[in-house]
Amino acid sequence: MTDLLLRGGRVLDANGERLADVAVADGRIVEVGTDLDPGGATVLDAAGCVVAPGLVDLHTHLREPGREEAETIETGSRAAALGGFTAVVAMPNTEPAIDSAGVVRQVVELGEAAGLCDVHPSGAITVGRAGEQLAPMAEMAALGVRLFTDDGRGVQNERLMRRALEYAAGLGVTLAQHCEVETLSAGGHMHEGSWSSRLGIPGIPAEAEELMVVRDIMLSRLTGGRIHFQHLSTAGSVELVRRAKAAGLAVTAEACPHHFTLTHAEVASYDPVFKVNPPLRTDVDVAAIKAGLADGTIDAIATDHAPHAQETKEAPFDEAPCGMLGLETALALALTELDLAIGQILALLSWQPAAIAGLADHGGPIVPGRPANLCVIDPEATWVVDPYRLASRSRNTPYAGRTLTGRVRHTVLRGTPVVIDAEAQR
């Protein structure tokens, strides 16, 4: 018997689009067709909306354990569900870092207890993300961890990165790199260029990112290992990845909404809400990120959702921490700012990141037998970003007051509607 019926939407997945109802029972899709009989099922209206596989975020900071004043797994999961995400990959830069089976289990359990989206921890590549010694990757992979990263830092040592790539290949897992050569970026707080020079803020040159991208492309060639580039922010990085893909190397890449919607000129306000790492770059970089998303060089839009407590973001610019909220605005920013068909945007936000993270239950297709991880999007709805109405525990969105087009109406996690009419159900 059907538990849930999504009625009258444009069903859109990697195989295309058709107008249909979607019937769900016992957490799985049971039928996709027109004029399905709801019986006693809960009916969610999807008329005028797109019914898509749930979104997948490759890059979420949930802050728990360690920084619960900024976000918890529960509040971050709620923000994710409201943003249309049914799965997020939690970054390991918690306190303690996710660098052992114990912390992996803790994050998984807290994610299951929240029950708002699937929380998949990523594991650290090195112990304590200190870049000195490999973390027990096999132990974490045995618990289902598929993505490893020291995010917040890149692995600085070439020899260690080479060994990590070789070791990861044996486990069938992917390494994700935060590309930043620290000897070049140290002391910087924004993109190095015309604005940093004028504002008197020490800069981070684009080359600090690009040097590590080119190094890791070479290490991928050396080892045959798979590498995923996180939050690419520069035109040079996009071009390097484009050439590496053309050469047949096993590389993938993500970009964040703030890197295709904002530039370093925002820092002129000195508001640390615009402080992020990698930093906001130039118009040329924004255009290159958009081009990379359009031509397939960049495989995924990731949020780099990075909550910070209000008081830490009210500090002087150079003392404030890096990061911005992203889960609740990512889809709408992509729909509003990218000149791409909605199917391509959903590829970037759902099935392509699901494939990179190895999440078989997410990303569709929407066919009978598949787990019912779905989101229903009203692509025409407009809304104004209000930091005080976001579900995240923090308020550090750079988009306060901005009008966006496209809103998540419903989110369904394994058959359970966790968001109905843009309201979280738990």
Added chain:
Amino acid sequence: MKHLLGIDDLGADGIRVLLELTDSFVEVSERPIPKVPALRGKTVVSLFFEDSTRTRLSFETAAKRLSADTMSFSVSGSSVRKGESVRDTVQTIEAMGVDAIVVRHRSAGVPWQIAGWAGASVINAGDGWHEHPTQALLDCYTIRQHLGSLDGLHILIVGDVKHSRVARSDVAAFRALGAEVTLVAPPTLLPPSLEGWPVRCTSRLDAELPGADVVYLLRMQRERQQEALLPSLREYTAFYGLTRRRADLVRPDALIMHPGPMNRGVEIAAEVADLPNAVITDQVRNGVAVRMAVLFLLLGAGLQGAVPDLPAVAITGGVRD
């Protein structure tokens, strides 16, 4: 005008009005009792998150000569490390009832942030590498005092432009008043990008000196050696210091300036600082009058106000000297 955060807040016309206003406060400063009641009942607090005895004293002297009440709040080091946020500090001070906050901070942009939180007027007394508008105003005033006008002058700014709030404010103010500005520094001490800066720049000092009307030397900080920006201070002095030999290349009617404190023997030779055309103590003296004008402008008349009639302060209870 409520705040003075950067030179752009004033614009060319605002700078001119302010310099004219300064003339009257220079006159006040020369009186036997250099004090007027213009800001009686107003409270000015100096909020210095970074030590700067000279600038703080200059502002406090200016406020006292205008009969304002003054308070001083110094926090050395990072506010975050101290536990209290800048915002909390500002709100605490405001709760005591202040009309103007004079702020110095090691981080660029803090005066802008404070202006967003505070009801009082905010005056930037230096923020990181970014701006130091009252220094630029006193520099303009000093040049105008000696050379009549900045229009068409050729001004060299020599040294560590990259880390200098004085240079950023001076470039804006000198250009606004019609001067040509040339930056002279090794490329490691220039900002990474000069896009949008209305200046020439060069690394060769000797060729520039004979044509200069003003040679403005920036303070060279010793820690720049450790950051691999310079091989040594000795090499800096040899190529960019205003040595005795180089001072002979400067025209005798051209001014030699420095924002202080000087490293004699590094960016400027000891005897050069004492030449008749070195106007470094005039800069300090004018600083008080310029800051009186700024305080008067923000807390008294406003930009549209005429140059004030400034009665002497009424002295009760006998004159003391």
